[in-house]
Amino acid sequence: MTDFSKTKDMFHLPEGMIYLDGNSLGPLPKTAAARIARTVTDEWGEMVITGWNRAEWMAQPSTMGDRIGRLIGAAPGHVVVGDTLSIKVYQALASAIDLVPDRKVILTDSGNFPSDIYMAEGLIKSLSRGHELRVVAPEDVAAHIDDDLAVLMLTQVDYRTGRMHDMADLTQRAHSAGAIAMWDLAHSAGALEVDLAGCDADFAVGCTYKYLNAGPGAPAFIYVSPRHAATVRPALSGWLGHEAPFAFDLDYRPGAGIERMRVGTPPVLQLAALDAALTIWDEVDMSALRQQSIALTEQFIVGVEAACPDLELASPRDPEQRGSQVSFRFAQGYAAMQACIARGVVGDFRAPDIMRFGFTPLFIDEGDVDAAVAIIAEVMQKRLWDEPAYQRKARVT
Amino acid sequence: MTDFSKTKDMFHLPEGMIYLDGNSLGPLPKTAAARIARTVTDEWGEMVITGWNRAEWMAQPSTMGDRIGRLIGAAPGHVVVGDTLSIKVYQALASAIDLVPDRKVILTDSGNFPSDIYMAEGLIKSLSRGHELRVVAPEDVAAHIDDDLAVLMLTQVDYRTGRMHDMADLTQRAHSAGAIAMWDLAHSAGALEVDLAGCDADFAVGCTYKYLNAGPGAPAFIYVSPRHAATVRPALSGWLGHEAPFAFDLDYRPGAGIERMRVGTPPVLQLAALDAALTIWDEVDMSALRQQSIALTEQFIVGVEAACPDLELASPRDPEQRGSQVSFRFAQGYAAMQACIARGVVGDFRAPDIMRFGFTPLFIDEGDVDAAVAIIAEVMQKRLWDEPAYQRKARVT
Numbered sequence: 001m002t003d004f005s006k007t008k009d010m011f012h013l014p015e016g017m018i019y020l021d022g023n024s025l026g027p028l029p030k031t032a033a034a035r036i037a038r039t040v041t042d043e044w045g046e047m048v049i050t051g052w053n054r055a056e057w058m059a060q061p062s063t064m065g066d067r068i069g070r071l072i073g074a075a076p077g078h079v080v081v082g083d084t085l086s087i088k089v090y091q092a093l094a095s096a097i098d099l100v101p102d103r104k105v106i107l108t109d110s111g112n113f114p115s116d117i118y119m120a121e122g123l124i125k126s127l128s129r130g131h132e133l134r135v136v137a138p139e140d141v142a143a144h145i146d147d148d149l150a151v152l153m154l155t156q157v158d159y160r161t162g163r164m165h166d167m168a169d170l171t172q173r174a175h176s177a178g179a180i181a182m183w184d185l186a187h188s189a190g191a192l193e194v195d196l197a198g199c200d201a202d203f204a205v206g207c208t209y210k211y212l213n214a215g216p217g218a219p220a221f222i223y224v225s226p227r228h229a230a231t232v233r234p235a236l237s238g239w240l241g242h243e244a245p246f247a248f249d250l251d252y253r254p255g256a257g258i259e260r261m262r263v264g265t266p267p268v269l270q271l272a273a274l275d276a277a278l279t280i281w282d283e284v285d286m287s288a289l290r291q292q293s294i295a296l297t298e299q300f301i302v303g304v305e306a307a308c309p310d311l312e313l314a315s316p317r318d319p320e321q322r323g324s325q326v327s328f329r330f331a332q333g334y335a336a337m338q339a340c341i342a343r344g345v346v347g348d349f350r351a352p353d354i355m356r357f358g359f360t361p362l363f364i365d366e367g368d369v370d371a372a373v374a375i376i377a378e379v380m381q382k383r384l385w386d387e388p389a390y391q392r393k394a395r396v397t
Numbered sequence: 398m399t400d401f402s403k404t405k406d407m408f409h410l411p412e413g414m415i416y417l418d419g420n421s422l423g424p425l426p427k428t429a430a431a432r433i434a435r436t437v438t439d440e441w442g443e444m445v446i447t448g449w450n451r452a453e454w455m456a457q458p459s460t461m462g463d464r465i466g467r468l469i470g471a472a473p474g475h476v477v478v479g480d481t482l483s484i485k486v487y488q489a490l491a492s493a494i495d496l497v498p499d500r501k502v503i504l505t506d507s508g509n510f511p512s513d514i515y516m517a518e519g520l521i522k523s524l525s526r527g528h529e530l531r532v533v534a535p536e537d538v539a540a541h542i543d544d545d546l547a548v549l550m551l552t553q554v555d556y557r558t559g560r561m562h563d564m565a566d567l568t569q570r571a572h573s574a575g576a577i578a579m580w581d582l583a584h585s586a587g588a589l590e591v592d593l594a595g596c597d598a599d600f601a602v603g604c605t606y607k608y609l610n611a612g613p614g615a616p617a618f619i620y621v622s623p624r625h626a627a628t629v630r631p632a633l634s635g636w637l638g639h640e641a642p643f644a645f646d647l648d649y650r651p652g653a654g655i656e657r658m659r660v661g662t663p664p665v666l667q668l669a670a671l672d673a674a675l676t677i678w679d680e681v682d683m684s685a686l687r688q689q690s691i692a693l694t695e696q697f698i699v700g701v702e703a704a705c706p707d708l709e710l711a712s713p714r715d716p717e718q719r720g721s722q723v724s725f726r727f728a729q730g731y732a733a734m735q736a737c738i739a740r741g742v743v744g745d746f747r748a749p750d751i752m753r754f755g756f757t758p759l760f761i762d763e764g765d766v767d768a769a770v771a772i773i774a775e776v777m778q779k780r781l782w783d784e785p786a787y788q789r790k791a792r793v794t
Contacts, residue, residue, distance in 0.1 A: 014444075019445060021446045025446045027441075027442075028441050028445075033438050037433075037434060041425070045409045048411065049421050049743065052613070057613055083481070083484065084635070085661055086635035087480065087635075087661060094523055114645050114646060115636030115637075207662075215665070216666070217454075217666060218664075219664075234519065235519050235520075235523045237516060238516060239511050239512035246748065248748055250507060250514055252518050263481060263483050264483035264512065265613070267615075267666075269614060269667050346447075348446065
């Protein structure tokens with residue numbers, strides 16, 4: 001059983017800040033600075049080029065992929081780290097489309113993260129083969145799975161509302177219709193229990209800078225089902241996905257299994273941060289994490305709803321249908337969030353009217369939730385969003 | 398005039414090592430450790446999510462792109478940093494192909510880096526529109542430029558031999574034939590004078606971990622000519638290339654100019670290292686660098702040829718046709734390089750028989766060249782490559 005009072009002590013949290021934005025960018029693990037400094041000074045500095053072997057830089061995308069795999073229900077050898085999430089979405093979707101050459105419909109929902117949709121649009125335009133990206137409301141996805149479907153492409157947890165799709169059910173429906181199921185775990189990995197193998201998902205992608213706490217610009221990951229890993233075509237066929245990168249052959253031959261989903265040179269400094277973050281995750285029981293996440297989000301919803309009648313819950317009330325965040329709609333949400341941030345409660349705002357709060361049991365506890373609720377209540381009850389200082393236009397949040 | 402004795406002091410070079418592999422991975426700038434630590438501790442640690450604005454993480458791909466632009470003949474606003482070089486090759490080629498929809502031939506040479514060729518193969522297979530990747534010998538490129546050509550896709554300096562293409566001439570030939578010219582500057586940026594605007598190149602890509610010294614896994618960059626930047630379609634249409642990423646619209650609208658070539662979240666820790674590296678480059682006169690590079694490579698060739706008759710020069714003898722590296726062919730090259738490395742002269746080996754040495758005036762001087770020549774001469778004259786310890790199979794070099 002994970003002791004979350006101990007994990008909280010493993011993070012540097014700014015003085016006076018209740019950080020409810022770990023679903024956007026996780027905070028700094030205390031060991032990360034030294035871990036990164038070791039890579040910079042002892043490895044890059046002293047080993048230079050030989051670090052690729054001696055410090056095992058080249059192996060890290062796979063070894064760290066396996067450690068992420070444990071958190072998302074993937075057996076070792078089926079996850080590899082690299083690139084950004086947008087690139088991994090493109091890579092997975094391109095491979096998925098290849099598996100169903102006679103079908104043209106890619107189904108997603110309007111709660112998917114825009115970049116996933118944009119990458120799909122770009123791929124479809126490049127292919128010029130008549131594919132259609134069908135974007136439906138989240139609750140209508142199941143009804144749109146039919147025998148035309150090529151790929152079901154969803155983000156499991158809606159970035160705005162925290163609404164969670166039933167991965168097992170929708171994957172099974174997609175398979176019954178002869179389609180491929182591809183999941184974005186951006187708001188799932190490290191947020192809840194994921195069982196990719198148990199759900200028989202075909203592809204999954206995710207990022208490591210949110211719940212996994214690997215820092216700004218941390219790399220993404222990709223999972224390919226064992227059913228496809230040895231045969232799938234990597235559309236982004238980079239040299240490090242080659243069977244023998246250092247043979248420098250002129251012809252591409254895909255590497256074994258998931259290795260073929262590597263593309264270019266791994267981001268070694270970002271991987272050092274990921275290593276530090278995963279060292280915490282290696283000891284976490286995901287079932288205990290999920291229970292604690294639900295306890296915190298329930299506590300928060302009950303507290304805010306009691307104190308702030310103007311805030312309308314945008315997340316599902318049923319915790320089984322909710323990820324590890326809670327969102328409220330409020331027309332003055334941007335300014336209200338600025339007022340909260342000024343008082344030390346850091347959530348974020350998503351246009352047009354969503355105030356979003358992430359609950360991350362590794363470093364947020366019941367006392368934080370109580371304190372956050374009290375500050376949000378003060379902001380709402382005193383109408384602090386009316387103050388001109390909080391009204392400026394959103395830039396990056 | 399750049400004082401190269403001063404720049405040498407700006408790098409950490411391992412004790413007893415003559416590092417002739419800066420063309421593969423540049424060494425650690427002395428300020429990098431503190432610069433990265435600042436980003437980790439003061440920015441990620443203290444600002445967390447607000448670092449995207451307060452520490453200007455979001456702006457860095459453009460501001461650092463401009464600083465690289467100065468080194469390669471690009472005006473501000475035409476270079477952006479991100480992803481790996483392989484991804485940037487794919488991105489540039491996909492956009493280039495779009496500009497010449499009625500043509501099907503992509504011409505490259507067998508001296509191009511394999512990953513560029515692999516990425517092109519992968520893109521062509523995805524497109525399934527009958528494109529052909531024509532791979533010719535480097536010296537035959539000009540003769541193969543004809544009215545069928547869609548895209549001329551070359552790496553300016555051959556990674557094995559250091560042979561340099563005439564960018565101005567070949568770009569002009571491509572344009573005369575109605576084709577697009579795309580250049581990979583992996584072994585050019587920071588190695589020699591590049592004038593993208595003067596050559597009227599259409600696209601260029603490059604990496605920052607070689608001559609630019611930004612560390613293992615440092616990001617790539619992409620240049621798009623002002624003639625195309627405002628109209629080109631970004632095939633990898635990620636959210637940070639959107640006109641308004643934080644509006645979270647469901648439809649993709651490309652950002653202004655080069656901004657549309659951004660894809661996903663910038664690698665902030667790697668960018669901190671790049672910032673440290675560029676702080677050195679900001680003061681370098683590229684003409685002086687090129688003169689010094691030629692002086693060092695000439696000194697090295699004369700020295701090695703005099704002492705090592707078994708080594709066959711694989712690089713052009715004319716410095717005007719050579720990048721900033723010198724390569725020799727030798728059947729026992731792998732073992733001979735291991736023997737050199739064991740004696741502190743670090744170059745690298747490229748299959749099947751290339752011993753490769755990079756000359757980087759920022760931290761390699763005439764004394765280093767003399768010392769390296771003496772050690773290589775000892776290895777060759779004493780046939781040290783025969784020692785079993787040096788005979789093991791190449792892994793990563």
